[in-house]
Amino acid sequence: MASNDRFGTTLVQKGLAIIIVPFLFSCAWLLLLGGIIQKTNQLADLEREQSLYIEHLNAVMDCSYRSRESLLAYLTTKNKKFLTRTDEWISRTRAAITELTGMPKLSTDQRDLASELGEAVEGQLGPIQELVKNGQGQNSDGLVRDFESMRSSITDVLGANDGAAEHIKKQRADLDQARLEVQKSSALANMIVLCGLSGNLMLTLIIVLLFSKSFSNRLKVLVENARRLPKKQELNAPLKGADELAYLDDSLHQTAVELHRAAEFRASLMQMVAHDLRSPLMSCMISLDIILDRESASLSEKGQKQLGAMQINLDRLIGLTNDLLLIEQYENDQLALDRGPENIKEIVEQAIAAVSALAQAKKLTVRNLAAQEYVNVDRNRIVQVVVNYLSNAIKFSPAEGSIEITSEVIPGRLTVSVRDHGKGLTKEEKAKLFQKFAQTKEGKTAGGAGLGLAICKSIVKAHGGSVGVSSESGKGAVFWFYVPMEETRDS
Numbered sequence: 001m002a003s004n005d006r007f008g009t010t011l012v013q014k015g016l017a018i019i020i021v022p023f024l025f026s027c028a029w030l031l032l033l034g035g036i037i038q039k040t041n042q043l044a045d046l047e048r049e050q051s052l053y054i055e056h057l058n059a060v061m062d063c064s065y066r067s068r069e070s071l072l073a074y075l076t077t078k079n080k081k082f083l084t085r086t087d088e089w090i091s092r093t094r095a096a097i098t099e100l101t102g103m104p105k106l107s108t109d110q111r112d113l114a115s116e117l118g119e120a121v122e123g124q125l126g127p128i129q130e131l132v133k134n135g136q137g138q139n140s141d142g143l144v145r146d147f148e149s150m151r152s153s154i155t156d157v158l159g160a161n162d163g164a165a166e167h168i169k170k171q172r173a174d175l176d177q178a179r180l181e182v183q184k185s186s187a188l189a190n191m192i193v194l195c196g197l198s199g200n201l202m203l204t205l206i207i208v209l210l211f212s213k214s215f216s217n218r219l220k221v222l223v224e225n226a227r228r229l230p231k232k233q234e235l236n237a238p239l240k241g242a243d244e245l246a247y248l249d250d251s252l253h254q255t256a257v258e259l260h261r262a263a264e265f266r267a268s269l270m271q272m273v274a275h276d277l278r279s280p281l282m283s284c285m286i287s288l289d290i291i292l293d294r295e296s297a298s299l300s301e302k303g304q305k306q307l308g309a310m311q312i313n314l315d316r317l318i319g320l321t322n323d324l325l326l327i328e329q330y331e332n333d334q335l336a337l338d339r340g341p342e343n344i345k346e347i348v349e350q351a352i353a354a355v356s357a358l359a360q361a362k363k364l365t366v367r368n369l370a371a372q373e374y375v376n377v378d379r380n381r382i383v384q385v386v387v388n389y390l391s392n393a394i395k396f397s398p399a400e401g402s403i404e405i406t407s408e409v410i411p412g413r414l415t416v417s418v419r420d421h422g423k424g425l426t427k428e429e430k431a432k433l434f435q436k437f438a439q440t441k442e443g444k445t446a447g448g449a450g451l452g453l454a455i456c457k458s459i460v461k462a463h464g465g466s467v468g469v470s471s472e473s474g475k476g477a478v479f480w481f482y483v484p485m486e487e488t489r490d491s
Helices: 011-077 081-101 108-134 140-149 152-228 244-298 301-331 345-354 354-361 379-395 425-432 441-446 452-464
Strands: 339-343 365-369 374-378 403-410 413-421 466-471 475-485
Touching: 011 081, 011 108, 011 152, 081 108, 152 244, 152 365, 244 301, 339 345, 345 354, 345 365, 345 374, 345 379, 345 403, 345 413, 354 365, 354 379, 379 413, 379 425, 379 452, 379 475, 425 466, 452 466, 452 475
Parallel strands: 365 403
Antiparallel strands: 339 374, 403 413, 413 475, 466 475
């Protein structure tokens, strides 16, 4: 289930890639968009210049035409107000010519046409202005002769106007083309914006999916290794790469190696305890029993008491050694069970008999309310569990009280409960009660190593069951365990 980091990058580098790659794409997209916008602006400027140029050309031609028109109106009507209007239109024409020739961004053709038109119109405006001045005191016949003498200059102006009209027509075509280019550039800019946003989103999603897939696969391996580690199962192959996940996985593998070494050391220590400690203790106990049997009559009362105390302490040490070995066997999956169909009521009765002396010392009544049910268990081990439960109940029950042992069958399992009427347990005490060497304050005062309930848990779990306690402070406690009933028979 090993997973490779195809890029050999750390998580920080992958995070930066998720940010930088779309950022670079956005920069390139913005540069392209900027070029399109710049081109669009240039086309818009060209459009404005063309429009302004055509507007000035029209103004020159219109003012020139109106100056001639006003002069002809005067010649026709003899109304001198038309002379005034003619003078005004001459001034406007010259102003329009000045604006036309003064435009800063004219092409060579445009500037040549503007100069040619300006010279032709100016050639006409001079004589017209003289006619206006002379018209103040000259009769109309003289003015008509002078006007006829201007026919050639007027013809030149008309020719220039025709050329300007053709030029305007061409400029309008260019203007229409420029507007079309502006529209195309705007449409292209909109398309680039849409494509850029979509492309950036797609690129980001691809990078995120690519990295997240690699990350999630490697994380699954890491989580699986973390799950296997406390169960002492073989870990998956180490992750390859140089990122933080590979470093953490390497730490898990190193921890697994250290745990294996520690387990081997603990196993050797338990073997030493079994061989080098329990055997001498058993020898001492046997020797002490022989002395008590054969020589007790010759010993003083004080000597007999001392030997009795030695016997109790040796028995306690042997029991503690056996408890440690039993827990070690369970944790290393070496706890052997001699299963068979057993009557749970008889098992409880046997356990009550084992603790009867302790119960009588506190004048406690122990009631066996278990049913006649058969379950496939190791009899001696389950007796040991019930004895430990009863010992705890006796230890924390008030004198002259009572203890009840009940059983309950539900589909697939049998539950045995031991109820006392002591002070009960707090939530904090219940949370760690079945841990090794865990004791309540009263338990420490009463003595013991804190292994009894941990042994119960190991034995019941080896049977495929579970243990627990229900209690409230001041209301006693109910210690229970259940074992499966896959292989049972009727009583």
